[in-house]
Amino acid sequence: MQVLVEKQKQFFNTHTTKDISFRKEQLDKLERILKKNEKALFEAIYSDFKKSQFDTFTTELALLYHDIKQAKKCVKKWAEIKRVKTNFLNFPAKSYIIPEPFGVCLVIGAWNYPYQLSLAPAIAAIAAGNTVIIKPSEIPTKTSAVMASIINKNFPKEFFTVVEGGITETSELLEQKFDKIFFTGSTQVGKIVYQAAAKNITPVTLELGGKSPAFVTKSANLKMTVKRLVWAKFLNAGQTCIAPDYVMVHKSIEKEFLKQVINEIKKEHFTVENGNYVQIINAKNLSRLEQLLQPEKIYFGGKIDADNLILQPTVMHQVTFEDKVMQDEIFGPILPVLSYDSLPEAIKQVSKLPKPLSCYVFSKNKNEIKQVLHQLSFGGGAVNEAVMHITNPNLPFGGVGASGIGNYHGEAGFKAFSHYKSVLDKPTWIELNLKYYPHTAKKLSIIKKILKF
Ligand code: NAD
Numbered sequence: 001m002q003v004l005v006e007k008q009k010q011f012f013n014t015h016t017t018k019d020i021s022f023r024k025e026q027l028d029k030l031e032r033i034l035k036k037n038e039k040a041l042f043e044a045i046y047s048d049f050k051k052s053q054f055d056t057f058t059t060e061l062a063l064l065y066h067d068i069k070q071a072k073k074c075v076k077k078w079a080e081i082k083r084v085k086t087n088f089l090n091f092p093a094k095s096y097i098i099p100e101p102f103g104v105c106l107v108i109g110a111w112n113y114p115y116q117l118s119l120a121p122a123i124a125a126i127a128a129g130n131t132v133i134i135k136p137s138e139i140p141t142k143t144s145a146v147m148a149s150i151i152n153k154n155f156p157k158e159f160f161t162v163v164e165g166g167i168t169e170t171s172e173l174l175e176q177k178f179d180k181i182f183f184t185g186s187t188q189v190g191k192i193v194y195q196a197a198a199k200n201i202t203p204v205t206l207e208l209g210g211k212s213p214a215f216v217t218k219s220a221n222l223k224m225t226v227k228r229l230v231w232a233k234f235l236n237a238g239q240t241c242i243a244p245d246y247v248m249v250h251k252s253i254e255k256e257f258l259k260q261v262i263n264e265i266k267k268e269h270f271t272v273e274n275g276n277y278v279q280i281i282n283a284k285n286l287s288r289l290e291q292l293l294q295p296e297k298i299y300f301g302g303k304i305d306a307d308n309l310i311l312q313p314t315v316m317h318q319v320t321f322e323d324k325v326m327q328d329e330i331f332g333p334i335l336p337v338l339s340y341d342s343l344p345e346a347i348k349q350v351s352k353l354p355k356p357l358s359c360y361v362f363s364k365n366k367n368e369i370k371q372v373l374h375q376l377s378f379g380g381g382a383v384n385e386a387v388m389h390i391t392n393p394n395l396p397f398g399g400v401g402a403s404g405i406g407n408y409h410g411e412a413g414f415k416a417f418s419h420y421k422s423v424l425d426k427p428t429w430i431e432l433n434l435k436y437y438p439h440t441a442k443k444l445s446i447i448k449k450i451l452k453f
Pocket of ligand 1: 108109110111112113117135136139165166167171184185186187188189190192206207208209210240241242329331357362393399404
């Protein structure tokens with residue numbers, strides 16, 4: 001690991017990666033090899049947890065192709081030196097900001113969207129002019145292997161490479177001195193990464209998880225709400241960091257809401273065979289999810305097929321904040337429904353939990369929407385929609401508090417991998433002597449006049 005990081009450092013110091021056409025060529029190449037190897041990418045992820053081609057294309061590859069296309073189109077502009085005003089005290093002078101790459105970057109990925117979560121940050125890092133080491137999650141073994149194989153075959157390791165491995169390899173990598181660490185994963189491991197980064201004052205982006213709430217108020221368009229919520233919750237069998245973790249529904253519509261949710265689940269027919277459902281990633285996670293099911297609170301579903309790692313879409317009702325299912329991020333196909341009487345009270349309850357990655361409000365009432373959006377702190381979210389905000393590259397994506405630090409996608413991704421170097425650029429033909437000794441009363445009075453204090 002030490003040799004690899006050193007090699008990347010040496011390569012970065014040749015300044016090759018700073019050249020805009022180099023960045024574009026590398027992004028072009030990445031796009032070409034991803035397209036060429038699409039079949040292998042589809043097969044690997046299907047083998048790992050039965051994710052369909054449709055879902056893999058729409059929720060992983062399409063986002064990557066978009067990011068590459070946008071970066072190639074915009075990188076020149078994003079990397080431009082930006083002139084800013086110079087304050088009166090420094091006249092005459094120019095002031096500008098130079099975006100510069102950090103250097104050697106480590107990207108640690110999570111398993112649930114294995115291609116997107118490793119490669120999207122890498123695309124942003126390359127666009128910003130860095131070298132990159134990706135450490136994908138070791139849990140989906142085939143996707144990790146296919147990424148390593150296609151990247152390592154096509155890129156020199158001193159510029160862009162994949163290191164496979166689990167805790168041991170990640171820990172060894174974290175002992176090295178990086179210029180930037182970008183981590184996607186759980187809050188718990190995020191803390192380990194943050195501590196390792198602190199040793200070298202390495203800047204971090206932490207894309208973590210949390211319990212993302214969905215509020216359904218009594219003014220909501222119930223039919224549309226249910227359709228969108230059910231899709232968002234059971235996509236990837238609930239193993240989505242921004243999936244609505246639980247629903248807060250107004251008491252007066254709770255019964256009807258539950259009825260419609262069940263109808264929608266039945267209508268959708270979530271099965272691996274239909275291509276709209278996936279396995280729970282492993283037996284450990286399946287058993288973790290099983291522990292969250294309180295039989296007396298299961299309203300629908302709850303069936304487990306342990307041999308095939310399937311947990312049927314499950315809805316729990318009469319759930320309270322004290323229940324086990326409300327203690328941690330669920331990260332699986334269990335939807336707890338909690339009812340509320342007053343929206344301000346419901347918001348107050350939710351605000352006692354760690355700040356979530358996302359929040360959704362389904363309502364037709366502007367005042368209710370405003371209350372949720374402005375009284376709760378969360379990474380990002382949507383009104384009358386769920387999950388889809390991630391697909392708009394103009395919306396920086398990231399968490400706050402326990403759900404993360406920093407954000408990316410679109411230009412925000414470029415910024416996440418850039419340092420903005422501020423420069424004051426002075427000519428030498430004139431000098432005001434105010435700052436130099438002797439510090440007289442007259443000079444001080446002039447300074448006060450200039451500064452207007
Ligand atoms: P995880 O934290 O277990 O693992 C993430 C990465 O950290 C993996 O590459 C893993 O190898 C490594 N890792 C695990 N334990 C480690 C340790 N002790 N020391 C060093 N490295 C270690 O997360 P996961 O199970 O892969 O993903 C699920 C979590 O990720 C959920 O909490 C989910 O909400 C979150 N997530 C967040 C986002 C986001 O964009 N914010 C996206 C996807 C997933």
